[in-house]
Amino acid sequence: MSYESYFAERREQQLGELKEFLTIPSISALSEHKQDMIKAAEWVAGKLESAGLENVKIHQTAGHPIVYAEHLHAPGKPTILVYGHYDVQPVDPLNLWETPPFEPTERDGKLYARGATDDKGQVFLHIKAIEALLKQEQQLPVNVKFCIEGEEEISSPNLLTFLNEQQEMLATDAVLISDTSLIEKGKPAISIGLRGLCSLEVSIQASNTDLHSGTYGGGVPNALHAMVELLASLHDKQGRITVEGFYEGVPELTAAMHEEFEKQNFNEEQLKKTLGLSTTYGEEGYTFVERTGARPTLELNGVWGGFQGEGTKTVIPKEAHAKITCRLVGQQDPQRILDAIIAHLHANVQPGVTLKVKPGEKARAFDMDPSIPLLQTAADAYEAVYGTRALFTKDGGSIPIVETFSRQLSAPVIMMGFGLPDENLHAPNEHFNLENFDKGLLTIVEFLKRV
Template sequence: MSYETYFQNLREQHLDELKELLSIPSISALSEHKGDVNKAAEWIANLLKKAGLENVEVHQTNGHPIITADHLHAPGKPTILVYGHYDVQPVDPLHLWTTPPFEPDIRDGKLYARGATDDKGQLFLHIKAVEAILKQEGKLPVNIKFCIEGEEEISSPNLPPFLDANRDKLAADAVLISDTALLEPGKPAISTGLRGLCSLEVSINTANTDLHSGTFGGGVPNALHALVDLLASLHDKDGRVAVEGFYEGVPQLSPMMREEFAKQKFDEKKLAESLELDTLYGEAGYSFVERTGARPTLELNGVWGGFQGEGTKTVIPKEAHAKITCRLVGDQDPEDILAKINRHLRKYVQPGAKLTIIDGEKARAFNIDPSERVLQVAADAYEQVYGTRALFTKDGGSIPIVETFSRVLEAPVVMMGFGLPDENLHAPNEHFNLENFDKGLLTIVEFLKRV
């Protein structure tokens, strides 16, 4: 029978299985759910076994388990490593959920539950696609490996050392990941870039106490003035980051990539109106999708200090603070960027102000050439099922483990997402559109057969 008929016949059974997985509250960030995370790992391991995968192992780590499995009976054919994660975000605020987050509910063609789209639902598609090919044809057209973790939502602390220690075990010709989204319904996309990340916290201290602004005003340094002045020095009037050397390693956008961005036909005016903004703002010379997908940033995430209560308190604050994050692209090294920002801040801090800087997160950007054959095959697979060839995009967010897979395994990474941008991942009422559940299964089968 056709794969479309096969999946349609088993649709209710598959959805019931997925609901069972979604009912497990595998919240990796909360220690009280450690047992639930382990339960989800065992559940996934059993699903892999039932699907016909071999050498299924649950590897204990210093945190949550990593699951591996394989089916290696296609000599001379490519080996595809599928990555996904079974852990989920916390559910707060609970009162904003229409139905409980771990009681899956289907409404209006959408499956609502925490993890429905990020990433249990999308991971489930890969396991069921492999199972379908084995049941329909008795063998796979490629060699398949799975590497599934339970710590993606807490930055995958134990996966990089696991990859380093198991390079041969996980070696592959390509890595396949579904943890991203279509551009909009019926408009598939393949991400060819994810921005990297670095962060820091800045503190300014002046006198040893807050001071009366009448007695001392105009005669001593003000921590808030010093911080605001320092933060303002980080950008020029055209929206570019003014830190010396910040743009070293940032690639120019190729004509092909700019054309792919233009094909999105993104409506900037509509976005501005939806956000109740008079205009968008950013680095001059680039469109919104180029700025958010392919250009680096330096953003203030929080600034505080001094009196913030009701009314007036006439003080000169002795301290002020700011949190800063940068999104990175190309070959920008997060350690190098942090060092350059540190030098800039120390160079421009006002006299009389003492500066403290604490570095935070660090992750490199991921990039892949859209002309890579395996990406072209993925775009063709989307076209076969969706009737529209996938566009090649660059995403503004960061998934650090993607770059790690690419570097450690020296393999291209194909990000074939089946979510939608408005599916509330990380928010109340997370859901997965079942149209993409159905088409995702067929697209993955098509990809595996074509690749």
């Protein structure tokens, strides 16, 4: 039986299993869902076992469990470690969901639920692809290991310890991850770059209480004024970041990389229409896809202080706050970047106020050489199923554990995503296009056979 026929015959059954998975509210960030995290880990372990994987084990960590499984009966053949995560983002704001986030619903060829595309749906594809190979051929063309964790959405705080402790068990020739997207419908992509990350929270204290703006206005520091002035100093009029040393370690785009970005034929006009924008914005001299895939950023994620209720309250705020994240590329060191930003803030803050900075998460950027044979094989596998060879792209987002896997296991990471950019991951009405559910199964089978 062809694999097309195999999956077509079992489509409704497999979709039913995925829906069952999606009903589990495995939100890693919220402590009240601890039992749901255990339930999700057990569900994954059960499916790996029923698919024919061996040595299936749920490993406890200081946080949520990690599920491991293997099938090592292809002597002399490469070993592929499949990584994914069963945890999901919180669902707020709940009122914006058209259907409940943990009641999976099919509409217009899409499956709606929290985790549908990030990452339960994509993890599920790998389990079912392995099951299909074993049922059809009674053996696998490669050796396979699975490492499915429950903390990706909270920056994987316990996975590094697990990698260090279980390095021999996890040893592999390549890591295979499906947690990214196609460029657009019918245009597959393999990400060869992810931006790194660092974050910080900034607080400014002026007086010891809010003050009447009539009695004190013009005579005392205003925390919001000081904050706005300070934040404005972080960029120039051309969109470049003004922090001294920020661009150290940032590689210039080569002619070949410019050409690879051009191949995407990205439609900026459609983007502006979709987002209701009159123009895009960013560092001069780069296109939208280059700015978001291969250039570093410093973005304000939240700024607040003073009166925010209905009507007017004439106060001079005593304090103001801001949250900042940076996306990093190349050899930018997250700690060095944080130090440089903190130094800039202290050097440019208005006199008469107190500045406090709280550093947050850190992650290095990740890059792969697209000429690696396994990446070329993955591109060929996409072409065999989608009729279009995958392009090599650089993604603007950060998956910190990808760089860690590559470094700790000394193995290339192959990011074969099957989502679409508009599937609302991390937002209300998250969904997975079922066309890519069908083609994803075939592509993974094709890739493993070609390897």
